[in-house]
Amino acid sequence: MQLDLYRVFYVTAIEQNFSKAARKLYITQPSVSHAIKQLEEGLGVQLFVRTSKGVTMTNEGETLFGYISPAFGLINNAERKISELKNFKSGQVTIGGSDSTCKHFLLPHIQTFQDLFPEIRIKLQHGSTPQILEKLSTGLIDIGVIHLPIDHDQIKITEFLTINSTFIVGEKYKDLAESILTLEDLLNYPIISFSETSSSRRFLKRLFQKQGLNVKPDIEVGSVELLIECAKIGMGIGFVTKELVSKELSEGELFEVRLNVKIEKRKIGLITKKEIPLSLAATKFFTHLVETRL
Structure with missing residues (x-):
């Protein structure tokens, strides 16, 4: 059974009216009626009873709604979460570096970033260069900040700072x-x-x-x-x-x-995994680091 038919049923059950459901789904009222008929024929039961004010669910309809309602609730929450991430209203970025690198070169950028995007959480993990490379390879961090040079086939390197x-x-x-x-x-x-x-x-x-x-x-x-x-x-x-x-x-x-x-002079670089794209939040933070570097 097509998921779209269940979506039409779900919205109709909430609205208790074919016309209102059609407006919410951006389809015509006959399309709603046709979808409900298809679903009823596929399941072999009647799902709605027409009334003077709209429709009410049958016992079978209420049973179906009880099972699919959590699923569509999760879908709606997921869509809302994606919208928040897209607009940087939430999200998380994990960065790895040595204690001194984090304290002296990274924290000032974190502070200015959080002033701009306070809803995005920043997490720090410390370690030596080999440890940071390992954390990046295993997915424990999104971005590493390390001293260059390094030689690693799976790592993308972006020069960040020049130090003395x-x-x-x-x-x-x-x-x-x-x-x-x-x-x-x-x-x-x-x-x-x-x-x-x-x-x-x-x-x-x-x-x-x-x-x-x-x-x-x-x-x-x-x-x-x-x-x-x-x-x-x-x-x-x-x-x-x-x-x-x-x-x-x-x-x-x-x-x-x-x-x-x-x-x-020495170089400090930003490292990310070559084959795995950064999340929206991590991409925004990475761009912030590059654009605000000294």
């Missing part, structure tokens, strides 16, 4: 910031960096290797905040994204170590 890396010290090693040093000079002091699996650590390693040097940090930390504190109290020379310590540098809590070699 630098070496920093606290008051104890302040004199190191007063002259230009070589990378080899830095090896005479404790080096503070992130864990070996982090993109920052891999970048640090390549930086020294280009000069024929090998670096093995004395202190490994798991967050920018901890690295900053370690540098402040004089535990060594920290390697960090410069944009993340701009406040401490400007206020004289940390000091930048100048080198005789230029440290190349």
Whole structure:
């Protein structure tokens, strides 16, 4: 039996009038009568009894209505939900990134986005670059924010931000910031960096290797905040994204170590799955990130 026939029956049962049902369905009154007749013949029962004011359901009609009413209610709710999503009245976006990336590079964009679309929920998941790639592959996140470069066949990469890396010290090693040093000079002091699996650590390693040097940090930390504190109290020379310590540098809590070699800029990228389109809400947020990036 065609679903359209049941829809005509459902609306007619609610309106209790063929003419009113026709107007609601945007069809003619004879079309409603014909559809009900087809349904009655197919089921082998009478569904409506005509009255002076319209129609009323028979016992069989009430039984049928009781079964199909929840189904059409769900369909109506689904159509309403799709309309809300289309107009950004609801929806959810899940983004993944490291703690520092989320805090310093993502949260400002989330705030401006929620000012524009307060009904869309934003969820955050943190992790290292390999963990974010895994979360994206398994569908746990819609968009990832990671340090580039990466090499992954199933991932679409969009460049998001350009960042600078630098070496920093606290008051104890302040004199190191007063002259230009070589990378080899830095090896005479404790080096503070992130864990070996982090993109920052891999970048640090390549930086020294280009000069024929090998670096093995004395202190490994798991967050920018901890690295900053370690540098402040004089535990060594920290390697960090410069944009993340701009406040401490400007206020004289940390000091930048100048080198005789230029440290190349790094890229932060947005990653999505190639073969799976983003939801309407996620697409809107992705566009917002790209359009408002620095």
